[in-house]
Amino acid sequence: MKWTKLTIDTTCEAEDLISAFLEEEGVLGVQIEDNIPLTEEEMETMFVDLLPDDMPENDGTAKVSCFLDDTFDVQEIKDKVAAEIRRLSEFLPVGTGEITESETKEEDWRDNWKAYFKPFRLYDNIIIKPTWEEVPEDATDEDIVIEIDPGTAFGTGSHETTRLCIGQLKKYMKDGDEILDAGSGSGILSFVCNKLGAKHVLGIDIDPIAVDVAGENRDVNHIPAEAVEFKCGNVLEDQKLVESIGANYDIVVANILADVIIPMSAVVQKFMKDDGIFISSGIINIKEDEVRQALLDNNFDIVDTVYMNDWVSFVAKKHV
Numbered sequence: 001m002k003w004t005k006l007t008i009d010t011t012c013e014a015e016d017l018i019s020a021f022l023e024e025e026g027v028l029g030v031q032i033e034d035n036i037p038l039t040e041e042e043m044e045t046m047f048v049d050l051l052p053d054d055m056p057e058n059d060g061t062a063k064v065s066c067f068l069d070d071t072f073d074v075q076e077i078k079d080k081v082a083a084e085i086r087r088l089s090e091f092l093p094v095g096t097g098e099i100t101e102s103e104t105k106e107e108d109w110r111d112n113w114k115a116y117f118k119p120f121r122l123y124d125n126i127i128i129k130p131t132w133e134e135v136p137e138d139a140t141d142e143d144i145v146i147e148i149d150p151g152t153a154f155g156t157g158s159h160e161t162t163r164l165c166i167g168q169l170k171k172y173m174k175d176g177d178e179i180l181d182a183g184s185g186s187g188i189l190s191f192v193c194n195k196l197g198a199k200h201v202l203g204i205d206i207d208p209i210a211v212d213v214a215g216e217n218r219d220v221n222h223i224p225a226e227a228v229e230f231k232c233g234n235v236l237e238d239q240k241l242v243e244s245i246g247a248n249y250d251i252v253v254a255n256i257l258a259d260v261i262i263p264m265s266a267v268v269q270k271f272m273k274d275d276g277i278f279i280s281s282g283i284i285n286i287k288e289d290e291v292r293q294a295l296l297d298n299n300f301d302i303v304d305t306v307y308m309n310d311w312v313s314f315v316a317k318k319h320v
Contacts, residue, residue, distance in 0.1 A: 004074050005102045007065045008081060011095040014088055015062040016310040020284040021084045024259055025077060027066045034062035061095055067104070074101065122166055126192065131220055144195045147220045148186055149213070161281040164306055164313035165255045166192055168279045171304075172315060173198065173251060180204070180249040180271050182235065182264065183256035183282075187214030190228050191221055193253075202245065203230045235271075236263055245271055253279040258287035262294040269299070269318055277303070281313040288312045 010018055012034050019030045068074055078099050085097040121127055127139055131149040139145060166189070173179070175197035181190045184203030193201045205211050211232045218228050233241035249271050254261055261280045268278055278300065283291050285307075295302055295316050304315035 002070075003104050004068045004072070005065060005104050006068065006074070006078065006081070007063055007100045007102075008085070009096045009098045009100075010062050010064055010085070011093050012060055012062050013092045014085075014094045015064055017088055017092075017284065017286065018064045018081070018084065020257075020310075021081070022064070022066050023257055025080060027068065027072070027077065029067040031065045032062060033065070035059065060093075122163060123170055126166065126195075128188070144192075146188065146191045146195065148188055148191075148217055149220070160308040160311040161255050161283075161313070162188065164281045164308050164311060165189055165253055165279060168281075168304070168306065168313055168315055169193060169196060169251070169253065172277055172279070177250040178248055180245065180252045182252060182254040182268070183260070184214055184230060185210050185255075187217045187228070187230065189253055189255060190214065190230075191217070191223065193251075194223050194228050198227075200226075201228045202249075203228065204233060204235060204241070204245070205230070206232070206234045208232045235267060236260075242267070242270070247271055247273070249273060250276050251279060252276065253281075255281045258283045258291050261291055265291075265294045265298045265300065272318065274318060276318070278316045279313065280316070281311065283312040283314070285310050285312055 008018055015032050015034060019032060022030050068077060078101070081099060082097070085094050088094050089097070125143050127143050127145045129145060129147055131147045169189070169192060173193065173196050176199045177193075177197070179190070179193045179198045179201045181187075181193070181201060181203040184190055184205045187203055190201045190203040203211075203214055205214070211230045214230045215225075218225065218230070231241065231244075235242055235245070247270055250273055252268050252271055254264060254268075256264075261283065265278075265280075272278065278295075280291065280295075291312070291314065292302060295314060299319045300316035301319045302314055302316050306313045306315075
């Protein structure tokens with residue numbers, strides 16, 4: 001299969017907003033290239049010895065790339081991106097905004113990204129590593145090591161939205177909790193919950209390939225299928241799936257787009273225990289107010305809000 005690669009020349013300020021826009025258009029294979037230096041926190045948690053010694057200076061520029069298969073109207077996506085760049089330019093620098101187009105064969109890029117996916121730490125004691133890399137030498141018996149091969153499913157754990165979710169899970173999860181992972185992708189949040197002591201985790205994703213990938217990753221991590229289960233379906237449309245999920249979850253976690261969290265907030269309470277909580281992430285900051293209002297409109301109390309760069313995570317409970 002041939003794929004069309006679009007590359008947008010932009011700025012570090014605009015890269016996340018453009019990426020989020022592409023994802024909202026259904027384009028999930030988004031790649032960002034920039035020279036932003038690591039923060040002190042990242043220097044402490046990532047294996048920075050894997051970075052090249054000749055990293056260029058950060059000049060504020062960035063490239064956002066995506067791959068489109070033949071189901072997309074390439075010109076339509078280009079026109080929409082150009083319009084979004086013009087809109088963004090009204091309140092932040094967007095750079096040249098030039099969009100270049102090229103073709104690539106699936107076998108040329110399918111595995112190239114693996115060169116950039118290296119082991120890294122989250123919150124001191126969680127190590128995320130690809131299946132093709134060795135466990136870091138400084139890992140200890142106290143570390144939680146999770147192996148991931150995302151394949152074509154979303155989720156390596158490195159994105160801010162996933163980090164936000166994991167931080168909230170570490171804060172609010174208790175041993176023996178029942179967890180629903182809505183939009184489970186490669187399964188990384190489900191596996192973190194299992195390693196943190198969840199009694200049972202159910203992961204739901206609308207993509208059957210993601211469900212298969214998550215199942216394979218579960219086996220790689222030697223997690224029993226009865227402890228972490230994956231199902232394919234859409235909780236907004238599939239009533240049989242909704243009925244099969246039940247209403248026994250201490251935590252529902254959703255690391256998905258804001259435009260999905262908004263309608264999901266109207267149905268998610270039926271899966272939660274009375275004292276359960278809803279952790280949502282994947283929310284770009286320009287959508288923060290919309291998601292907050294949707295939660296409030298659907299009888300939630302927001303008990304925690306956490307930010308990381310351009311991204312937002314809410315923790316909400318049923319209003320009593």
